[in-house]
Amino acid sequence: MTGRMSAINGSQDKEIIDALPPEAQQWLLALPLVQRRYVLSLCHVMCATSPEEQAQFLDDYTADGMVSRIIHDQDTQQRISSHLRRFRIDTQVTEKVLRRYIRQFYVHSAQTRQQQAKAYLESAMRLRVNGQEYNRVLGYILGFELLVLLFKMSWEQHERFYCLQPNQEDFFNLYIRPVQRAHRLNGVIVPKDENRFFARRDYFVRVPNLKSGQTVALIMATFSPRQISHLGEMVMRNQNALQFDYAHIFQQDSDVAIFG
Numbered sequence: 001m002t003g004r005m006s007a008i009n010g011s012q013d014k015e016i017i018d019a020l021p022p023e024a025q026q027w028l029l030a031l032p033l034v035q036r037r038y039v040l041s042l043c044h045v046m047c048a049t050s051p052e053e054q055a056q057f058l059d060d061y062t063a064d065g066m067v068s069r070i071i072h073d074q075d076t077q078q079r080i081s082s083h084l085r086r087f088r089i090d091t092q093v094t095e096k097v098l099r100r101y102i103r104q105f106y107v108h109s110a111q112t113r114q115q116q117a118k119a120y121l122e123s124a125m126r127l128r129v130n131g132q133e134y135n136r137v138l139g140y141i142l143g144f145e146l147l148v149l150l151f152k153m154s155w156e157q158h159e160r161f162y163c164l165q166p167n168q169e170d171f172f173n174l175y176i177r178p179v180q181r182a183h184r185l186n187g188v189i190v191p192k193d194e195n196r197f198f199a200r201r202d203y204f205v206r207v208p209n210l211k212s213g214q215t216v217a218l219i220m221a222t223f224s225p226r227q228i229s230h231l232g233e234m235v236m237r238n239q240n241a242l243q244f245d246y247a248h249i250f251q252q253d254s255d256v257a258i259f260g
Contacts, residue, residue, distance in 0.1 A: 136225075139231070141232065
């Protein structure tokens with residue numbers, strides 16, 4: 001019986017080791033056998049918990065290094081803050097905000113995978129050794145803030161926004177259409193009598209009334225972490241990738257016909 005249990009544990013240990021990034025595997029295998037068993041035992045415990053519990057346990061482990069890196073990386077911090085100001089987003093890149101987003105990123109990543117129990121631990125380990133993961137988290141922060149902006153816009157404001165873009169069709173299909181679909185499905189904007197112009201204009205100009213928690217939940221349900229990170233990374237790579245004119249988009253009165 002003992003021999004069978006050892007074989008099972010050995011197989012599970014190998015699965016955990018194989019799931020780690022190469023640098024983490026090398027570090028773990030270089031440990032003395034007793035210390036390696038302690039680490040693997042901790043991994044077994046972590047893998048048996050929910051993504052939220054993993055996030056709570058690993059919060060300091062993952063967030064401390066990331067927060068410190070961003071806070072000391074003045075250029076990156078200033079670039080993110082500059083983009084937020086350009087889009088008239090009031091969020092400040094504080095330690096509290098960074099910690100919340102880092103934790104959210106890994107919970108969101110875990111929720112989109114089939115093996116949720118392993119996902120948070122795996123992602124946390126990647127963050128410690130993978131520069132690409134660091135950039136993905138930064139993109140996620142900026143991308144998420146941009147989607148918060150989109151979710152709180154009226155559909156008329158959406159139209160003005162996407163009409164500014166060099167590739168209107170792609171922007172509409174990738175971002176505007178999913179947001180408006182989420183508005184419909186969740187009763188945020190309910191189109192009634194869509195074929196009647198005045199009825200149509202009534203819902204088209206309505207600004208969504210969403211609380212912060214509702215917006216976060218809708219974005220996480222509508223977009224994958226990869227899609228969110230891609231949006232943020234695209235803007236950080238090229239400031240002109242997303243055109244924005246606050247006065248035009250948020251003008252109070254408009255006599256422009258809607259869809260003709």
